[in-house]
Amino acid sequence: MTKHSRQRDAIYNNLCLRKDHPTAEDIYFSLKPVLPALSLATVYRNLAMLEEDGRIIRIGSGGTARYDADLSEHQHLLCEKCGKVFDIMITLSGINEKAAEVFDGRINSYSVLYKGFCSGCLGRKK
Amino acid sequence: MTKHSRQRDAIYNNLCLRKDHPTAEDIYFSLKPVLPALSLATVYRNLAMLEEDGRIIRIGSGGTARYDADLSEHQHLLCEKCGKVFDIMITLSGINEKAAEVFDGRINSYSVLYKGFCSGCLGRKK
DNA sequence: TATAATAATGATAATGATTATCATTATAGA
DNA sequence: TCTATAATGATAATCATTATCATTATTATA
Secondary structure, eight states: OOOOOHHHHHHHHHHHHOSSOOBHHHHHHHHTTTOTTOOHHHHHHHHHHHHHTTSSEEEOOSSSOEEEOOOSSOEEEEETTTOOEEEEOOOOOSHHHHHHHHOSEEEEEEEEEEEEEEHHHHHTOO | OOOOOHHHHHHHHHHHHOSSOOOHHHHHHHHTTTOTTOOHHHHHHHHHHHHHTTSSEEEOOSSSOEEEOOOSSOEEEEETTTOOEEEEOOOOOSHHHHHHHHOSEEEEEEEEEEEEEEHHHHHTOO
16 A cells, blocks of 8 residues: 655655756755755655656656656757757657557557757857 | 778678677677687677768667667667567658757767567566 | 545655776877 | 787776665544
């Protein structure tokens, strides 16, 4: 049986309030002032739990994992300059169907990861 | 100036010959019999170099990175049961354009990662 | 409300993948 | 062949994440 915990609430709420796509460490440092006793392990543990429950999404953009509490359909872009992750609020249709035509198995989900340069980095490029 | 090396050739050729999507370690063990002195660091170094040169693709399927020497347009599916990566040979159109409509920056590329179950795992599921 | 059962925590060690270091070796041009 | 230096092999270091375990907090029940 899964028990309630103030830490998990804080972690989930923190993620909901943020518009960036924080790493576990980002959340950890963000909550430290509020919960000084918080452990990084607890953050990882609860993020995994929340993802397992389908309440948040893990964005595995290669190196460090980032998280997102926005469950609405959208994709992400990784800026190849600054490493930030941006929301791409679009709805793509027929993606799974197209794959199903050529794949002999079950397709559960898809995610698109764009790469490029954000407007901020475009401004100060060489 | 980048010099030629028999190790890099071996690593690239090994990747080209394989139809699976090997990890650095997979390639390392695969080449050990041929190049007994090969170091795992050399495999990582050259895979990074080859990716930088655009000769191979790194598939960042979350945990361990996998590599692919097939540069033709296609996507990948990660089997959530066995962890194997499968090719999804499809061409998607309009993906970048759709994102460009809502993103204020430059879009360089995209990749789709499907998740699901391969036919092998579907057979022996609970 | 007090108590018991146990899920969750915090601290930290352990793990696993990848990268950095550095002395030695191999490659390519003069 | 000689020289400059890129690449190697061995291994230490790093970084993110997970496991461990004694302690604490939560929840159901008496």
